[in-house]
Amino acid sequence: MPDSANDFNCLLNSDHIAIEGLEVAAVIGVFDWEKEIKQPLFIDLMMAWPNRVPAASGELTDALDYDRVSRAVTQWIQARPYGLIEEVAEMIAEQVCREFGVALLRVKVAKPTAIESARSVSVTITRRAGDSAS
Template sequence: MSWGRVFVEGLELSASIGVLEHEHRARQPLFVDITLEVNNGFSVEGDLSSVIDYRVPVDHAKRLVKAGHIELIETFAENLAAACLDDDRVLVATVRVWKPDAIADAKASGVEITRQR
């Protein structure tokens, strides 16, 4: 079996996310990395329908953010991984989500999850 990885790194979204009161009032930056391990490798024929289009997980992430307030970044990560696994060619989805402003003395804080079929 041949396989490969499709990834998106540093996707920046503006999200209503978090459990604190001020996080309910204002959107904040949310960064996302997505790595998908896929079967069938990659097409060399230039046929987009035969590969995983990396715009698809980006669209999933944007839809989740637009759907409304999200309490936990863990919930966002789980829902995004599940949406990515809806494509039967995706064997493993790793989602890393971080908020750059959550902890004053840290560059970022967040979660990383890996889910497989």
């Protein structure tokens, strides 16, 4: 089992790229009525990425293309229905690591419609490339 607290400290103490508040309309939920509608999810990503090379070169090819990451995350979430935000978080972590070569990341998925009396419910995970939910 990975040490998530240690991984998160490594992430905070390294170069990283963050995407905050990415809003995605998703079919998300375990109740029948939730399977018939789209609800907003808000995604935060913090991805370890060495920024010295792109800073020196000024070339997008040396950088993590956060526009491509955000578009990909949106497409992955909208590709199928999900029951739990935990599923969404694990899928995002696995796909971002695999598709974009990110070695370490933190993913937060928030569902503001989950509890009427709360602003939002969220799950936050920290994963390294190669970690698996199974």
